[in-house]
Amino acid sequence: MTVNALKEFLLWSTAINYGVLFLWFGVFVFAHDWLYRLHTRWFKLSVETFDALNYVGVSIYKIGVVLLNLVPLIVLYIIS
Numbered sequence: 001m002t003v004n005a006l007k008e009f010l011l012w013s014t015a016i017n018y019g020v021l022f023l024w025f026g027v028f029v030f031a032h033d034w035l036y037r038l039h040t041r042w043f044k045l046s047v048e049t050f051d052a053l054n055y056v057g058v059s060i061y062k063i064g065v066v067l068l069n070l071v072p073l074i075v076l077y078i079i080s
Contacts, residue, residue: 003080010073017065021058028054 001009027035036050045053 003076007073007076007080010069010076014065014069014073017061017069021062021065024054024058024061028058 036045036047039045039050
């Protein structure tokens with residue numbers, strides 16, 4: 001795999017993952033009650049627990065995107 005192909009792969013991967021993050025955030029903000037009702041069919045959760053779990057999930061996902069996609073992409077742009 002060439003460096004240019006790897007840069008393109010990481011760029012698309014970062015863009016798609018940030019799209020997933022924006023979608024998750026949008027659904028969480030604009031369809032919170034629907035999403036809460038959907039999840040409480042399967043799990044007994046309070047609203048506070050549901051909000052905390054989503055916050056932690058978004059945070060972990062974002063950290064993963066930054067560490068595994070964005071940082072290597074920036075490094076490749078710096079060294080090439």
